[in-house]
């Protein structure tokens with residue numbers, strides 16, 4: 143009953159097999175090996191255009207370095223107030239952007255609206271060094287609350303960002319979960335909807351540690367190699383990150399993993415919705431569910447071995463707790479049924 147996070151799961155056998163296949167022998171170091179080159183081509187095919195792709199090992203590195211590429215002296219980066227980059231990365235984005243300021247915007251269900259973004263950006267006008275200047279906008283897909291931006295919502299946010307001449311970054315730590323839920327193509331959910339740069343997550347959905355920064359205008363990536371090396375994110379045996387992506391992307395393995403994770407989340411939601419004392423303020427759109435439980439019930443589940451995190455919330459009653467339940471490729475129907483049996 144591990145619902146703490148999708149990164150508590152191991153890696154899939156397809157990913158581990160690909161890693162094992164590339165274990166022996168020699169290959170050029172630092173990413174100039176044939177496998178790494180082939181993965182770059184794989185990303186071009188996936189996104190139906192020539193992209194510039196750079197592999198890193200953590201989502202924090204992907205986000206921070208993607209944003210660092212667009213950083214400016216006095217830059218401001220706009221995001222949801224609960225965005226991972228704003229609250230869960232120990233200010234790495236600020237550090238790697240040499241002090242660009244993250245500006246958190248409130249918004250229901252983990253999403254920012256174009257209007258709220260426009261108003262927030264208006265407080266940082268152009269040509270006034272007193273207030274700094276916009277450098278980027280970042281959204282998370284799927285969001286930190288397991289919800290999704292529809293394609294027209296992404297485009298509307300991109301339009302606001304572009305009207306201020308800054309790029310739209312997408313934190314895609316759960317990119318696959320969002321993609322299969324919306325049933326759209328990777329191109330549609332990104333550059334065709336105005337996204338300029340993507341943190342493409344693999345770790346939460348079956349890889350061991352594999353993330354990619356994808357620039358949809360390759361010329362934007364000028365200087366990224368230096369930022370990545372300076373951040374100690376250039377792997378001498380880069381082929382092992384590439385190998386993970388080989389196994390991950392082959393035969394739509396990644397999409398199958400995400401469909402499974404999302405289906406498990408729906409099973410959990412459907413099983414919980416009629417349980418006494420349970421409230422579901424948000425219906426899951428990907429692989430995260432946020433129920434309000436009675437404290438007593440949560441304690442009983444934890445005593446039975448269930449793992450999940452509490453989220454501070456001011457809208458719950460004294461005897462309630464807001465929790466996050468995350469499913470993944472490794473979640474089984476039996477684990478969910480066991481969890482539900484404790485109510």
Ligand SMILES: Cc1ncc(COP(=O)(O)O)c(C=O)c1O
Pocket residue numbers: 199200201202203226227282285286313315316345
């Ligand atoms: C929305 C989001 N972005 C990025 C990350 C990447 O984090 P890490 O640096 O731990 O790989 C996470 C992981 O929890 C996440 O939930």
